[in-house]
Amino acid sequence: MAQSVLLTGAAGRVGEAILGDLADEHEWRLLDRDPPTGEQPGEFVVADITDEDAVREAMDGIDAVIHLAGDPRAEAPWDSVFTNNIDGTQTVFEAAVDAGVDRVAFASSNHAVGAYETDDRTPEMYRPDDDYLLDGTELPRPGNLYGVSKAAGETLGRYYHDEHDLSVVCVRIGNLTEGHPPIDYERGQAMWLSYRDCAHLFDRCIRADYGYEIVYGISDNDRKYYSIDRAREVLDYDPQDNSAHHD
């Protein structure tokens, strides 16, 4: 069934992947601080997610939120991740609860757990014959302040689920690239997320039933060190791509 979905960060790469396949699947309201380029599949709200009034207005009549807006840089400084990724995410969750939104899918990151990639585990853990696997039940272990901000977003989601009954799924996205996995980058190939698998995964986040979940957002790569079992089980995620099938 088509739902009214608010997509924050709609003008970015993950937004492009989602809208590329799902433009006609839902009723979209798109939000970004950057204005749109070209025709859009829904109303476009130019706003900053730290603007509480604008975010509240954008939530009106919305069933589900895909929250992507934020600073995506692994090397982003604290003032930016604090403002955009933590404060902005809290504003989105709070406004969602107040508007009676049913569910929020939050774009977390591999960088929330980047420090599990220790010197003694790498590069072996990026290879198909290694059995080291993170499954989403482990504690966050960020290797940079960007990762800290994503772990904070996951914890905000936990709070808004437990205290306000909001359904929340945190997707620890791997490395999204269009058409082809990253070249000459073992780590990136292990956590590759193709555009079509990305769109399908977030579609499942909109349609499935869950309480609070942390899942990994990668394709079905032979090399994986992130389990996608939980995403398959809870969301019925059925990825089609595998970085091993590309040269």
Ligand SMILES: NC(=O)C1=CN([C@@H]2O[C@H](COP(=O)(O)OP(=O)(O)OC[C@H]3O[C@@H](n4cnc5c(N)ncnc54)[C@H](O)[C@@H]3O)[C@@H](O)[C@H]2O)C=CC1
């Ligand atoms: N692309 C990837 O492989 C991965 C992305 N992610 C996360 O997914 C989300 C989207 O990432 P991308 O699309 O790659 O980044 P992007 O930089 O292409 O898109 C982010 C969008 O958010 C908007 N934005 C940033 N701060 C904002 C604010 N305060 N208010 C309103 N809009 C704001 C930007 O204008 C931009 O259009 C981010 O939260 C990122 O941390 C996580 C892991 C991997």
Ligand SMILES: O=C1O[C@H](COP(=O)(O)O)[C@@H](O)[C@H](O)[C@H]1O
């Ligand atoms: O969280 C993110 O992760 C991906 C992959 O990380 P990288 O360390 O392999 O670059 C990154 O491309 C993306 O920009 C970032 O938001």
